Amino acid sequence: MTVDEPNSDAALKPRAKVGLKEIAREAEVSISTVSHVMNGTARISDEVRARVMRVAQELGYLGMRRQRANTGTLSKLLLAVPAYGLAQTEANLFLWNILSAFRTRCAELNIALVPHSPPGENLTAEGIVQAAASNACDAVMLMHDDRPELLEPLAAVRNQLPPTVLVNGEDPNMNLDTVSPQNRFAAGRAVRWLTELGHRRVLHVTWGGRTTIARRRDGFHDAMAQVGIPAHEASVLSFQTWDLALAEQVLSEKLVEIVRREKITAIFCAADNVALHALNVLRRAGIRVPEDVSLVGFDNVMHAEMSSPPLSTVEVPVNHIGSVALRLLEERLIEPFDPTAPTRRVELECRLIKRASVAAPAS
Incomplete structure (x- = not known):
């Protein structure tokens, strides 16, 4: 039997109207005390301050206050994405999920x-600078493109750019703030599960070209x-570049041969889409x-859970990546300009999702 907890989600939902008065009543303090706690305008005991902040959080006031503080700081954002990133296709489920959230x-x-998202495969620094200026954008979010051919020219024109953050990519020279999944350590965790x-x-099974994918390979090693x-x-x-047709061709020609020749008992793929194609190739070969072979992917796209068997994978927090990037941009806009301030690299935790595609090796 399930018993509802009295202090569950219902208690944490914001009320219709929450202000200092409501917080003061719940925390059993004066309105002026709540004001001093929120604004840091007087010394308040640690016990009272903790109680007021706890009540403010439970009533949803802190979230509303944070949202009001951001209003007007960031009103227009340039979203720079390679053209292929905006297409909702089987090959692009991961990036599309990030964009949608x-x-x-x-x-x-x-x-x-x-x-x-200019026509063609690549963004340019000149194009990003011009687009941000002509549209009077407060900030720039660059997604999925961390080629040196783009990042180095962008670094050279940083003084012409509003605050900029790179999402789902890495800048090895740390010229831009970046937000990415925990690629290397999460991949290592998945492969350690197999070895354990x-x-x-x-x-x-992987491909070349992107830093984030290279980090997953590092984690494997x-x-x-x-x-x-x-x-x-x-x-x-490894195949040369990400392309579903190429992946299917390489897997069809080489995967079964390698599995049989090297007596492979487990496969770790750098993305779920590749793992799902590998699953089909193995099935056609009677493996x-x-x-016979365990299989693990990376990303946790919707199709992974619906495969047969359901695919074990690494879940990337797609619903949080953009929100964290927005907070970095808002902080840059709020803070006084300091050319010596260090750039920030944020990695978000990824969870290992254990499903039926993995088992101990047959003896």
């Missing part, structure tokens, strides 16, 4: 988005090194998952 958050905060189950002949398998001895199947 981000658009919803901007609508909630009344932030106008100005898309910048007893798998030693683990194949990594980290975990394999911990069980005595150095990088030059670890099994890796069972997980009885």
Whole structure:
């Protein structure tokens, strides 16, 4: 039997109207005391301050106050995304999910988005600077494009840019604030799970071109090194660039051959879409998952849970990436300009999702 807890979600939902008066009543203090706590205008005992802040949080006041503080600070944002990133396709589920959650958050905060996605594969520093200036944007969010050919020219024109953050990418020179998933450590955690189950002949399926994907490969090597398998001895199947047709071709031609030749017992793929294609290739060859080979992906796209068997994967917090990036931009806009202030790199925790596609290796 399930018993409803009296202080569950209902107690945490904001009331219709929450102000200092309501907080004072619940915390059993004066309105002036609440005002002093919120504004730091007088010394208040730690006990009283903690009680007031707890009540303010439970009533939803702190969230509303934070949202009001941001109103007007960031009103128009240039969203710079490579052209392929805006298409809702099977190959682009991960980035599309990030974009969808981000658009919803901007609508909630009344932030106008100005898309910048010129034709072709690549963004340019000149194009981003011109688009931000011509649209009078308060800030720039650059998504998914961390090529040196773009980041280095952007660094050279930083004084012409409003506050800018790179999302789902890395800037090795730390010229831009960045927000990305915990790619390396999360990948390592997934592969360590496989090795803890007893798998030693683990194949990594990946592709070249993006820093975030390279970090997942690093995590694979980290975990394999911990069980005595150095990088030059670890099994890796890599195709040149991300393209579903190319991935399907490479997997069809090489995956089964490698699995059989090297007696692979587990596969870790750099993305769920690749893992799902690998699952189909293995099934056509009569190789069972997980009885013969365990399979793990990365991203936790919707299709992963619906596959047969359901795909074990690493869940990326797509609903939070954009919100964290917005907070970085808002802080840059609020803070006094300081050219010596260090840039910030934020990594968000990713969770390992254990499903039926993984089992201990057959003896």
